[in-house]
Amino acid sequence: MLKVDFKNIFEETVGGNKAISKCDVQELESKVPAAHEKIQDWRKSEDAIFYDYIFRDDITAGIAETAEKIASNFENVIVLGIGGSALGLRCAAQSLLPPFWNMLGKDSRKGKPRLFVCDNIDSDSFAALMQLVDIAKSCFIVISKSGKTTETAAQFFIVASRLKKLLGQSWSKNLVIITDPKSGELRPMVEKEGITSFAIPPKLGGRFSVLSPVGLFPAACVGIDIENLVAGAREMAKRCCSPDLKSNPAYALGGYHYILDTEKKMNISVMMPYSDALSLASDWYVQLWAESLGKAGRGQTPVKALGATDQHSQVQLYMEGPSDKVFTFLYVEKFSSRNEETIVEEPSEAFSYIKERTLSEILNAECEATIGALTKMNRPSMKISFPNVDALHLGEFFMFYQIATAFAGALYGINPFDQPGVELGKILTREILTKR
Amino acid sequence: MLKVDFKNIFEETVGGNKAISKCDVQELESKVPAAHEKIQDWRKSEDAIFYDYIFRDDITAGIAETAEKIASNFENVIVLGIGGSALGLRCAAQSLLPPFWNMLGKDSRKGKPRLFVCDNIDSDSFAALMQLVDIAKSCFIVISKSGKTTETAAQFFIVASRLKKLLGQSWSKNLVIITDPKSGELRPMVEKEGITSFAIPPKLGGRFSVLSPVGLFPAACVGIDIENLVAGAREMAKRCCSPDLKSNPAYALGGYHYILDTEKKMNISVMMPYSDALSLASDWYVQLWAESLGKAGRGQTPVKALGATDQHSQVQLYMEGPSDKVFTFLYVEKFSSRNEETIVEEPSEAFSYIKERTLSEILNAECEATIGALTKMNRPSMKISFPNVDALHLGEFFMFYQIATAFAGALYGINPFDQPGVELGKILTREILTKR
Numbered sequence A, B: 001m002l003k004v005d006f007k008n009i010f011e012e013t014v015g016g017n018k019a020i021s022k023c024d025v026q027e028l029e030s031k032v033p034a035a036h037e038k039i040q041d042w043r044k045s046e047d048a049i050f051y052d053y054i055f056r057d058d059i060t061a062g063i064a065e066t067a068e069k070i071a072s073n074f075e076n077v078i079v080l081g082i083g084g085s086a087l088g089l090r091c092a093a094q095s096l097l098p099p100f101w102n103m104l105g106k107d108s109r110k111g112k113p114r115l116f117v118c119d120n121i122d123s124d125s126f127a128a129l130m131q132l133v134d135i136a137k138s139c140f141i142v143i144s145k146s147g148k149t150t151e152t153a154a155q156f157f158i159v160a161s162r163l164k165k166l167l168g169q170s171w172s173k174n175l176v177i178i179t180d181p182k183s184g185e186l187r188p189m190v191e192k193e194g195i196t197s198f199a200i201p202p203k204l205g206g207r208f209s210v211l212s213p214v215g216l217f218p219a220a221c222v223g224i225d226i227e228n229l230v231a232g233a234r235e236m237a238k239r240c241c242s243p244d245l246k247s248n249p250a251y252a253l254g255g256y257h258y259i260l261d262t263e264k265k266m267n268i269s270v271m272m273p274y275s276d277a278l279s280l281a282s283d284w285y286v287q288l289w290a291e292s293l294g295k296a297g298r299g300q301t302p303v304k305a306l307g308a309t310d311q312h313s314q315v316q317l318y319m320e321g322p323s324d325k326v327f328t329f330l331y332v333e334k335f336s337s338r339n340e341e342t343i344v345e346e347p348s349e350a351f352s353y354i355k356e357r358t359l360s361e362i363l364n365a366e367c368e369a370t371i372g373a374l375t376k377m378n379r380p381s382m383k384i385s386f387p388n389v390d391a392l393h394l395g396e397f398f399m400f401y402q403i404a405t406a407f408a409g410a411l412y413g414i415n416p417f418d419q420p421g422v423e424l425g426k427i428l429t430r431e432i433l434t435k436r
Helices: A022-044 A063-073 A087-096 A123-132 A150-174 A187-193 A213-221 A226-239 A249-262 A277-293 A315-320 A349-354 A359-376 A391-412 A420-435 B022-044 B063-073 B087-096 B123-132 B150-174 B187-193 B213-221 B226-239 B249-262 B277-293 B315-320 B349-354 B359-376 B391-412 B420-435
Strands: A003-005 A076-080 A114-118 A138-143 A175-179 A196-199 A268-273 A301-304 A325-334 A381-388 B003-005 B076-080 B114-118 B138-143 B175-179 B196-199 B268-273 B301-304 B325-334 B381-388
Touching: A003 A249, A022 A249, A022 A391, A063 A213, A076 A150, A076 A213, A087 A114, A087 A213, A087 A277, A087 A391, A114 A123, A123 A150, A123 B359, A138 A150, A138 A213, A150 A175, A150 B349, A150 B359, A175 A187, A175 A213, A196 A213, A213 A226, A226 A391, A249 A325, A249 A391, A268 A277, A277 A301, A277 A325, A277 A391, A277 B315, A301 B301, A315 A359, A315 B277, A315 B420, A325 A359, A349 B150, A349 B420, A359 A381, A359 B123, A359 B150, A359 B420, A381 A391, A420 B315, A420 B349, A420 B359, B003 B249, B022 B249, B022 B391, B063 B213, B076 B150, B076 B213, B087 B114, B087 B213, B087 B277, B087 B391, B114 B123, B123 B150, B138 B150, B138 B213, B150 B175, B175 B187, B175 B213, B196 B213, B213 B226, B226 B391, B249 B325, B249 B391, B268 B277, B277 B301, B277 B325, B277 B391, B315 B359, B325 B359, B359 B381, B381 B391
Parallel strands: A076 A114, A076 A138, A138 A175, A175 A196, A268 A301, A268 A325, A325 A381, B076 B114, B076 B138, B138 B175, B175 B196, B268 B301, B268 B325, B325 B381
Antiparallel strands: A003 A381, B003 B381
């Protein structure tokens, strides 16, 4: 079970005028019932369908079988998707696959395919990928709920041309499409060509979709334990159901961030995992937090950092810059490597403190030291500890932040499930491309 | 030559109360002479040695020959370094090497080695790397000016044990050390074991060191054109030498950011390249800006984003969240891929606007659309255009931001070349590891 430690968010530990006081907590507590009610409304209207979707009996139905088939027929799985259609999967793959996955031999990958996620339309990267892989041996998973995403459509049209040229009538055997069950631009093609497909619940937004076929199907193709992802999410949902800050850590996290932003002028929220595996957890968080809460002139700016690397990049600013940030550290109690090497070289006096230490002991000491140093500078932080990084704990993490985000949205009085601010850019893109 | 477009930073274009007015510019202009003087002082004291170091005749001396030897003797170049010892190189490699470099065959790499940059001490990644590569065929480039960097030392001790076990007396043939010319923990070993080494000028800080052996030597090992990196930097230094906002774009950029932070309460600076190649340019910028300017309670928080990807993650917040951010877009006029494919599939009505377009046309249209949309929302931004991404323009970019940072430091009245705020963390790390 993830441990969530809020100790260093409170005035009595951190001191200064930026931490949360008892008075702040009382005020927050008075707002919990209404925010909780709002969430229940969103569940009824299915805006917050992410809560209940994970408890459906058929959530993984058909996924394992199809994934197995893809894995045995193809060398590469190439996901065409952007934003919420890509970030959850990228995070899961980084967290749960061995490092350097795509460079490992097939045996080390237990026979599973390599994985590429095309979440940009840079022509150089895309051309390089098309050159790198054997397209005939690649399965393209096209993900777009609306089927209207420009970037994904553009990639898909290029891939479709190539597949048709290469494979003729059987071109669509190399495709899986994940989209709305009925509407959109992709669904008619699925029906016409008989393409393998999965449905995204119509009201499930991209940034809340990792625990749906969007994240689960491609994850299953590379052998990620999706049953445990879902099980972890369910456990966390049960842990975070009561309208009470003390027993519901997701409400507490959402609520404390809300206070720090609105009352303490901390308009920046930094997430800093001390773990390469969790390095994209902060990218996933950045989208969730920014796109859900950044509206109506409200919303913290989420920032990603990575420990220990960014101690040598951003920590100077965190320590001595303006106190406009709250920090969340992701801490891993037990790394995966077995029989980890200790430092046996006889280091000079200057390095006697790392003699007979392992890299993970040093990394974790640095995490604790950074938290300690920030606390001494009266800068509030919280710490989320992973007993180890596996599917169960990652599932917990996803659900934890989804609930925290919904709760923060209710406190801000905004709708965390829409994204009206991106429409103007889409209109202007169409205008520019039509004019030229 | 990089084009720097400030148009959308000014009140007359952007409107609203967050853009820069004529009055602001006048006030800023009055501060330029003193800040320029301060920079001249820093050059004399060698704090700002980065200005003059690039003009040394011997800046690349010996680098090409040694790099050639490494490239022909080793399959892998593995850099052990963190922060400023890694970020410039990582940015240069991402910008200038073909995508998927480490997955390409040796021919596609023109016989050059693969490149791994170990800038964290995650035990799982490190163990996986040690498993992945043939250590006997790997050259380890150890980079630490002081020789006191915990993370780099820890990795180095583990690698040294392995090399000694594997190669006996000739273990140090697989090493290159880049450190202070005289002092520090690594220099004595260089002398004793006769290890190949390069010197970092003692006063050149890590985040200003990409155009020294720190960045240039490993870059040369993988075939990056370091002469043009330096040439670009020299051109930019010449372009940005006068104490005048109109003719010195680096002073203008530093100055406008300073005003936006201190006068307009825009405490966040977002850099958003619309290019995968330039995706780590923002990581390099984040360190430079954060560690140089984040002190004495001052300093903007730099944030990295990537276009078009983060349109589906952060742009909602940028458009409708609080107006506390200034944006810098990196725009690429010409991508590398030749004969880029156009979209020839007959798309449905909904996609007629991308018919016969290339991916780079779409990407660039999206960049312009995002700038246009932010402008409509009265949110100031600037745009830096790369005619194409090559060594010359990247060298310009590095120097441009180094000068802008120095100038901003002078305006803030802080020393942009130290980092006192990271010391406490180091002390606490040592305490924790000694106690256990």
